[in-house]
Amino acid sequence: DQQVKQNSPSLSVQEGRISILNCDYTNSMFDYFLWYKKYPAEGPTFLISISSIKDKNEDGRFTVFLNKSAKHLSLHIVPSQPGDSAVYFCAATGGANSKLTFGKGITLSVRP
Amino acid sequence: NAGVTQTPKFQVLKTGQSMTLQCAQDMNHNSMYWYRQDPGMGLRLIYYSASEGTTDKGEVPNGYNVSRLNKREFSLRLESAAPSQTSVYFCASRFGRGGEQYFGPGTRLTVT
Numbered sequence: 001d002q003q004v005k006q007n008s009p010s011l012s013v014q015e016g017r018i019s020i021l022n023c024d025y026t027n028s029m030f031d032y033f034l035w036y037k038k039y040p041a042e043g044p045t046f047l048i049s050i051s052s053i054k055d056k057n058e059d060g061r062f063t064v065f066l067n068k069s070a071k072h073l074s075l076h077i078v079p080s081q082p083g084d085s086a087v088y089f090c091a092a093t094g095g096a097n098s099k100l101t102f103g104k105g106i107t108l109s110v111r112p
Numbered sequence: 113n114a115g116v117t118q119t120p121k122f123q124v125l126k127t128g129q130s131m132t133l134q135c136a137q138d139m140n141h142n143s144m145y146w147y148r149q150d151p152g153m154g155l156r157l158i159y160y161s162a163s164e165g166t167t168d169k170g171e172v173p174n175g176y177n178v179s180r181l182n183k184r185e186f187s188l189r190l191e192s193a194a195p196s197q198t199s200v201y202f203c204a205s206r207f208g209r210g211g212e213q214y215f216g217p218g219t220r221l222t223v224t
Binding site: 006009099105 | 145156157170214215
């Protein structure tokens with residue numbers, strides 16, 4: 001039972017263009033959502049988050065959008081840079097526990 | 113301030129051997145977590161400790177035990193390693209329920 005789904009395993013975009021990474025969730029108890037970035041041979045690092053009381057959160061080139069009715073969130077990177085090439089994980093938490101549930105990740109490649 | 117540290121970085125075990133993966137954090141975080149990352153599977157929670165003195169099973173706890181030694185340290189033990197436990201193991205910590213998790217650099221374990 002996969003509660004957080006990242007259905008596309010990979011995405012390739014041209015440098016300077018927008019990257020849009022999608023994530024869907026099934027558990028309506030989730031109320032806080034996060035994106036992590038992971039380079040090879042390193043641990044994941046926190047990128048940006050959004051609470052369910054908001055529908056958008058922006059931090060520099062990174063914006064996360066949340067559509068609660070569709071149980072869908074997306075990460076927009078504008079403009080994309082070669083250094084953004086990494087695996088991106090979507091994660092969610094909610095309810096009484098303190099656990100994060102992660103998606104399987106999406107590999108982003110930004111072509112120079 | 114080292115954040116989350118993990119030892120060892122690499123380990124090769126033979127089937128049936130035991131070992132303990134060590135994790136420590138210096139951020140005064142309450143919650144600590146152990147994940148494993150396998151190709152195409154994302155990050156799966158093995159065990160977590162919401163606070164000092166408590167531990168709970170995650171998604172894939174079989175074959176593992178944990179000890180929350182004190183607020184700083186959370187160890188993961190493999191009593192009898194199996195090839196299916198070949199993976200990259202990440203430790204993480206978090207201050208409270210709403211905050212992001214901070215990850216260590218990982219331990220790459222191979223069981224032959």
